[in-house]
Amino acid sequence: MDKSAQEGPGTIDLYLNIILLVFVVATGIAAVWLRNLLASAMVLGIYSLLMATLWVVLDAVDVAFTEAAVGAGVTTVLMLLAIALTGRQEKKRRARPWLPLATSLGTAGLLIYATLGMPAFGDATAPAQLHVAPYYLARAQAETGVPNVVTSVLTAYRGFDTLGEVTVIFTAGIGVLVMLGGASRRRRKPPEPVAGDSA
Amino acid sequence: MSDYLVLRVIAKLLIPFILLFGFYVQMHGDYGPGGGFQAGVIVAAAFILYAIVFDVKTAQRVVPMAILVSLACLGVLLYAGVGVANLLYGGLFLEYGVLSHDPAHGNHIGILIIEIGVGTTVAAVMMIIFFSFARRR
Numbered sequence: 589m590d591k592s593a594q595e596g597p598g599t600i601d602l603y604l605n606i607i608l609l610v611f612v613v614a615t616g617i618a619a620v621w622l623r624n625l626l627a628s629a630m631v632l633g634i635y636s637l638l639m640a641t642l643w644v645v646l647d648a649v650d651v652a653f654t655e656a657a658v659g660a661g662v663t664t665v666l667m668l669l670a671i672a673l674t675g676r677q678e679k680k681r682r683a684r685p686w687l688p689l690a691t692s693l694g695t696a697g698l699l700i701y702a703t704l705g706m707p708a709f710g711d712a713t714a715p716a717q718l719h720v721a722p723y724y725l726a727r728a729q730a731e732t733g734v735p736n737v738v739t740s741v742l743t744a745y746r747g748f749d750t751l752g753e754v755t756v757i758f759t760a761g762i763g764v765l766v767m768l769g770g771a772s773r774r775r776r777k778p779p780e781p782v783a784g785d786s787a
Numbered sequence: 788m789s790d791y792l793v794l795r796v797i798a799k800l801l802i803p804f805i806l807l808f809g810f811y812v813q814m815h816g817d818y819g820p821g822g823g824f825q826a827g828v829i830v831a832a833a834f835i836l837y838a839i840v841f842d843v844k845t846a847q848r849v850v851p852m853a854i855l856v857s858l859a860c861l862g863v864l865l866y867a868g869v870g871v872a873n874l875l876y877g878g879l880f881l882e883y884g885v886l887s888h889d890p891a892h893g894n895h896i897g898i899l900i901i902e903i904g905v906g907t908t909v910a911a912v913m914m915i916i917f918f919s920f921a922r923r924r
Contacts, residue, residue, distance in 0.1 A: 649820035650820045650821070650822070650825075652820075653812075653820050653821055653825045654824060654825055654828075657825050657828040657829060657832070658828055661828065661832055662828055662831065662832065662835070662913055662917075665835055665839070665917065666916060666917065666920060669917070669920040669921055669924075670920065672924060673920065673923060673924065730891065731890070731891060731894060732891060732894040732895060732898060733891040733892060733894060733895040734817040734818075734894070734895060734898055735817065735818055736816065736817055736818060736819060736820070738820075738822075739816050739817050739822050739898065739902075740817075740894075740898065742822070743822075743897075743898045743901055743902060744883065744894055744897070744898055747870075747881040747883075747901065748880075748881055750866075750901070750905065751866055751867060751870070751881065751901075754862065754863055754866055754904065754905050754908050754909075755863060757908060757909055757912050758859055758860070758862070758863050758908050758912060760912065760916070761859055761911070761912030761913075761915040761916060762856075762859070762915075764915065764916045764919050764920075765852075765856065765915055765919055767919075768919040768920065768922075768923060
């Protein structure tokens with residue numbers, strides 16, 4: 589993003605995007621289709637890695653980095669842990685899920701219809717390119733001394749938002765701790781009092 | 788999983804480099820892709836790898852839950868504390884420019900400190916979530 593190419597998206601980029609998006613759709617369908625939840629979690633990891641590649645093609649390297657680290661890395665591990673706690677196989681469904689299917693397809697149709705109203709891909713006159721983005725790109729390095737514009741937008745110009753994000757992450761961690769940590773401590777304490785474990 | 792010799796040796800070799808890469812991403816986030824969020828996840832991944840390959844209890848002795856909770860709080864406090872420090876220096880909340888006589892330099896300092904705060908909280912919370920799940924097994 590900080591060294592975005594000045595020329596438009598080339599043909600190679602187009603083919604790469606098409607191939608990646610086909611694989612993204614395929615892994616998405618496979619993740620839903622597979623009965624084995626372990627395999628499903630792995631496929632979701634691949635899905636995230638493909639999305640990360642897609643962000644790299646779009647020059648959004650910071651987002652790609654986050655997607656690869658969180659989506660493909662930590663989330664997969666957390667899903668594997670959740671599967672280890674519950675069960676490896678998905679339960680057999682009795683009824684055909686027509687209503688959820690119709691709802692998802694209807695929502696997808698509406699979203700695709702909505703993309704028709706969006707500015708063209710890479711349009712320089714799109715509202716997103718004309719509002720504050722030119723200001724940031726022109727002034728960020730002089731005002732913050734940070735060459736990576738993404739970092740200076742996230743931490744300086746939008747510092748209050750990022751403080752909110754960090755608070756959300758903190759709250760999520762505390763929430764998990766309250767829901768899972770406390771119960772385990774009560775259950776674990778009586779049989780084996782661990783000396784070093786100060787949970 | 789402690790019977791798998793290859794996994795244990797490779798993990799032991801990899802973990803220092805994962806940590807080093809995490810710190811690189813943390814401190815280099817203002818020049819290249821990266822920053823506190825990504826660095827925090829990478830540092831947490833090193834400890835999670837250790838816990839998976841060796842033992843959750845051993846990993847918990849390195850980073851006990853009490854320390855992780857304190858670190859998670861500390862990161863948010865560091866971030867908000869920079870904002871309060873800016874108020875004391877006579878600026879607005881999170882207006883890092885007042886930290887130094889040169890506003891650009893002050894902004895840079897402020898960004899570095901709050902990135903460390905973000906990294907600390909993210910790493911600690913990722914490990915808190917992992918260990919909360921892993922301890923229940």
